[in-house]
Amino acid sequence: MKHHELFDKYLRRELSSAERLELIKLLAHDVEAGRALVGYVNETTLLVRVGSQIESASAGENIVPLKSAPQPRAFSWRWAAVLVGLCAITSMMLVATRPRHATGPQLATTGAGVQITRGVQEMSAAGDVELRAGDVITTSTNNTATIRYPGEATRILIQPGSLVEFKDSSGGKQLELLRGGLSASVAPQATTHALLIITPHARATVLGTEFALRTDEVVTKLDVLEGKVLFTCRFNAKKVTVTGGFSSFSDRGGPTTVVPLQSAAKP
Amino acid sequence: MPEQNESPVTSSVSAEDLLRAAFKYHDALVSYAYGLLQDWALAQDAVQETFITVQKKHAEFTPGTNILAWTRRIARYEALNILRARGRETFVGDEELFALVDAQFEEHLNHDAVAVLEQQKAALHHCLAQLEPDVLQLLLGFYRDRVACERLAAVHRRSVNAIRLALSRIRSRLRDCVRLHLALAEVKP
Numbered sequence: 001m002k003h004h005e006l007f008d009k010y011l012r013r014e015l016s017s018a019e020r021l022e023l024i025k026l027l028a029h030d031v032e033a034g035r036a037l038v039g040y041v042n043e044t045t046l047l048v049r050v051g052s053q054i055e056s057a058s059a060g061e062n063i064v065p066l067k068s069a070p071q072p073r074a075f076s077w078r079w080a081a082v083l084v085g086l087c088a089i090t091s092m093m094l095v096a097t098r099p100r101h102a103t104g105p106q107l108a109t110t111g112a113g114v115q116i117t118r119g120v121q122e123m124s125a126a127g128d129v130e131l132r133a134g135d136v137i138t139t140s141t142n143n144t145a146t147i148r149y150p151g152e153a154t155r156i157l158i159q160p161g162s163l164v165e166f167k168d169s170s171g172g173k174q175l176e177l178l179r180g181g182l183s184a185s186v187a188p189q190a191t192t193h194a195l196l197i198i199t200p201h202a203r204a205t206v207l208g209t210e211f212a213l214r215t216d217e218v219v220t221k222l223d224v225l226e227g228k229v230l231f232t233c234r235f236n237a238k239k240v241t242v243t244g245g246f247s248s249f250s251d252r253g254g255p256t257t258v259v260p261l262q263s264a265a266k267p
Numbered sequence: 268m269p270e271q272n273e274s275p276v277t278s279s280v281s282a283e284d285l286l287r288a289a290f291k292y293h294d295a296l297v298s299y300a301y302g303l304l305q306d307w308a309l310a311q312d313a314v315q316e317t318f319i320t321v322q323k324k325h326a327e328f329t330p331g332t333n334i335l336a337w338t339r340r341i342a343r344y345e346a347l348n349i350l351r352a353r354g355r356e357t358f359v360g361d362e363e364l365f366a367l368v369d370a371q372f373e374e375h376l377n378h379d380a381v382a383v384l385e386q387q388k389a390a391l392h393h394c395l396a397q398l399e400p401d402v403l404q405l406l407l408g409f410y411r412d413r414v415a416c417e418r419l420a421a422v423h424r425r426s427v428n429a430i431r432l433a434l435s436r437i438r439s440r441l442r443d444c445v446r447l448h449l450a451l452a453e454v455k456p
Contacts, residue, residue: 012413013305027367034371042384045298048307048411050391051403117290119385136290163286176315178322200319217323
């Protein structure tokens with residue numbers, strides 16, 4: 001069997017007993033085969049990471065027009081043709097005049113103290129920057145940054161002193177809050193594409209609401225102003241639904257009882 | 268692999284500085300975790316946990332030593348944790364193969380390999396963007412989502428053998444494309 005077929009089967013956990021032994025023998029005795037395996041896994045990793053980014057970027061372009069409702073019998077085809085023509089011209093003008101930068105999620109900053117790490121590159125996020133999956137956003141102690149999504153009212157404000165990774169959004173918007181805080185106003189999301197925010201202790205699943213999230217090394221605090229958020233512990237999968245006007249905390253032991261917003265003690 | 272003194276962090280390090288330096292090896296760590304865990308989603312989880320641990324244990328890092336080697340050791344620990352946790356449910360890890368694959372990464376995933384990875388990434392972006400959407404879906408379905416070949420064959424209306432052959436050809440085409448881009452980049456002024 002060719003090496004790459006063996007490596008593929010290994011990565012897909014499809015090795016038979018004989019193939020497993022063949023791979024073990026190969027890796028134990030052939031230095032070049034070991035190098036080839038690492039190269040193959042590296043290459044596959046890049047295929048998936050970059051491929052997912054491209055898939056995510058093109059997902060926003062796949063807008064399918066809605067089917068028109070059945071027309072009444074007295075429908076005038078002449079007027080319809082005029083209307084279709086006008087719509088087409090308007091659409092073309094809209095497309096032609098649409099700013100090019102509004103194609104993907106954007107990061108707007110309040111000052112020079114916001115940095116984006118993209119691969120090995122570090123850049124200062126001045127003005128509007130189009131975000132890519134894998135970007136890591138660092139806000140200094142006196143600057144905030146806002147993530148905006150074109151075509152909807154969702155806004156996510158990253159608080160000063162925070163560290164956030166902007167993740168692949170192909171299955172719904174996703175962020176990881178590694179440190180600090182953020183507050184968000186989220187437009188209604190499709191149930192299959194909920195906004196997911198991951199912290200060291202919890203996952204907040206959001207379908208459309210206003211809320212704030214803050215995390216440190218011990219605990220994550222969620223305040224929901226409006227709507228509802230599914231708050232799940234990353235360690236034991238315990239979950240609570242936090243509705244508007246309520247808060248919850250989560251550490252390694254799971255989310256606490258939901259308490260009214262005003263009486264929630266600070267973590 | 269000997270510890271290489273190539274870390275950009277040389278004096279006392281804050282958690283933030285160390286995390287930022289460690290993030291430069293994000294792709295390499297995902298690749299390592301993917302190699303150990305053979306599951307894309309679990310590999311992502313392991314790397315997330317790795318960065319959380321890097322932040323928590325930043326004081327234990329010795330400035331001037333190899334950040335890649337240090338974070339890889341953490342990633343190994345997190346991968347083992349995941350396997351152990353899942354061993355209680357459905358998946359029992361193959362310790363012998365795990366150790367062998369781990370040894371290959373320790374030997375061959377060094378700073379030079381990471382530099383190559385970053386160059387390839389930029390070129391691959393261009394090459395993958397030129398693929399037809401269904402070809403990209405096939406690649407992601409096979410590697411990221413581990414969709415069964417029979418199902419991929421049904422979705423793409425081909426035989427299982429044709430799917431495997433197509434994947435091999437796509438990877439070969441992409442490899443050529445990346446090579447060409449890297450060669451062109453070298454000759455550009």
